[in-house]
Amino acid sequence: MKRMVYKMQRTGSLNRLLLSNEELSVPQPNEVTVEVKAIGLNFADFFCIHGLYKAAPKYDLIPGLEFSGIVIDKGIGVNEFAPGDKVIGVSRFGAFATHINLNKNYLMKLPDDWTFEEGASFVVQALTAYYALKELGNIQQNQIVLIHSVAGGVGIYANRIAKKFDCITIGTVGSEAKIEKMKNENVDYILVRDSNFIRSLKEILNNRKIDLLLESLTGKYFKETFNLLAPQGRAIIYGASNFATHTAFPNYLELAFKYFTRPKVDILKLIEQNRSVMGFNLIWLYDKEIYLKSLLDELIKLDLSKPCIGEIFKFDEMYKAIMKFQSGKTIGKVVVKVQ
Template structure:
C-alpha cells in the first residue's frame, strides 16, 4: 500500500509517498481502508518534530480519517467489513490502510461523506467538550472565538450557536471574518489592529465576554483574557501562534476568571462516558442537519504536501483534507 512516510523530522517538502507493507490484523484490531484524512496544525508540528511529544521514526502522519472497514479480528464485534467509520489515532492516517483498536473507531452515518468525516471528529468534539463541559457555556452568554476561521475555530462558532450563545469571532483578514459570519458568528473583530479590545467592550456593553475559546496562544491570549467578564472562563485549546503565553496570576484574581485546559487526546482515556455522550450529540446534530460540518480545501493523495502548506497560510479556511480513495 502507499503511505506518507516521515523518516526524519523535517520540512514537509522532504517527506515522501512510499510503498509500505499493509498492516496485519491482530486480536482486538480493525483494518480500515482510508478514503480521506485531514491535515491539521498538530500534524504539521509532528512532521517537524515540534509537537509536545514525538512520534518514533519512521512514522506516517495523520491523526484523523474516514473510510470503510476492510477486515476485523475474530474477537471484534460491531464492525463488519464495509462499515463506514470515522477514526482517530496517534498517527497513520495518511495511508491507504490503517490498523487500530476497535475502541478508536465510530460508525459514520451513511449520508456523511468521507471528506466531511475526516475533518469532523477532532474539531467538533474539541469544540463541544470545551464549550459544554469545560467552559459550561450557557444560553445567552457571549463567547469570543480566537482564530475563528481555522478548523477548530469555525467548529466552535457553530457549536456555540447550537448551545444558544452569542458569538464574537476574531480573525485576521476580511475573508476570514466573512467566513465566520457565514457560519453563524454574530459579530467579528480584527485582532491585528489596535483597539480591538475596545470593540469587544462596546459589543458586550462594557461587560466583557463570558467564555474565550483559544486555539491560538501567544500575546493574543493575554490580550483576550483582559477582556473577560467577571466569572469568565478562558479555554486553552492550542498554540497555533507558535508561542505559549505566561499569564500573570493577578489577572485571574482581578477578573474572577478561570483558565481551563482542553486536551482532546486525554478525553477518551479519562472521561470515556463523557466522550461517548458528546459524540452521540454530534451525530444527532448531523442526522438532524442542524450541524453542517465545514470542509476546507480538498487535495489529491499525491498532493499531500500542498495540504500541509495550505494549512499554515494566513488564507487557510477550515481544515485541509486529503482524499486517499
C-alpha cells in the same frame, strides 16, 4: 497486505516526509482494518512534522489524526462493524496512509448523507470545540463567547455548538476576506484582528464581559482579551497557531522569540479576579477510550451541520496540502482524498 504511507524517519522538516510502501499486519483482536478514503489535516500534524509536538514520536512517525474510509477486515471481538461499512476514525497519529488498523472504539459510522471528505473533517475539530466549551468551559445558556480563528475548522464548530446554547458569539479572523465567506455561519459579530480589534470588541461588549474565551493564537491579543473576562470567566487554550511556520522547516530563532515573549498569567491575580485558564490536547483524551466514546456519542446527538470543507487535494499532493493549510489562508477544513 501492502499499503502506501507518508512516513518520517526523523521529524524536523516537511522535506523528510516520504511516501513509501510497507506491509500492514492483519487486524488484532478488537481491531478493524480500514481502506482510507480521505484524511483531514490539523495543526497538530505539522507541529508533529516539525518535531514540536511532545506527544508525537520523533522517529518513524506517520502523521495524521483523523480519516474516513471503508472497513475491509476485522479482528476477533469486533461485532459493531463489518466489511463494507463506511466509517470515521480518530487515531493517535498514523492516518497519512492508504490503509490503517485501528481499535474499534476509535471508529464511528459515517452518516448516510455524508461524503468521505466530510467524514474526515469532523471528529478532531468538532471534538476539540465540544470538549473546550462543554467539559472545560461549562457553557451555559445566553453567555458571551469569544472565538479566535472562527473561520477555521474548530472555530466554525465552536460557534455552532455555542449557538445550541443560545450564546452570543464573537468571532475573530485574520483578514476581511474571511468575513464574507462566514456569512452563513450565524456568528453574531466577526472582527478582524487589526489595530482596531480591541476597541471594536469593547464597543460590541458595551460594558459587558466575556464568559468564555477560546484561545488558539497564544499571541499578542491574549492579555487584552483575557482582561475582558467576567468573574468566573474561563479562557480555554486549545492551540498555538502563533507558533506555526509557513515553511518546510521551523524558523527556530523566530520560535524562540515567540516562546520567550509569550503571554503569561499571574496566578495570584486569578484568585483576585476569579478567573480561570485551562488547556488541553486531544491526545490526552485518546488514552481514555470510554470517555472519548461518550463524548463522540454526545456530539452526534447535537445533530450539528456537516463540516465546512475549504480545499481538497489528492493523496500525491500531500506536501501541497500541508503548505496550503499552514498558510493560514484557508476557510474550514483542508482534506486529502486518498482514493
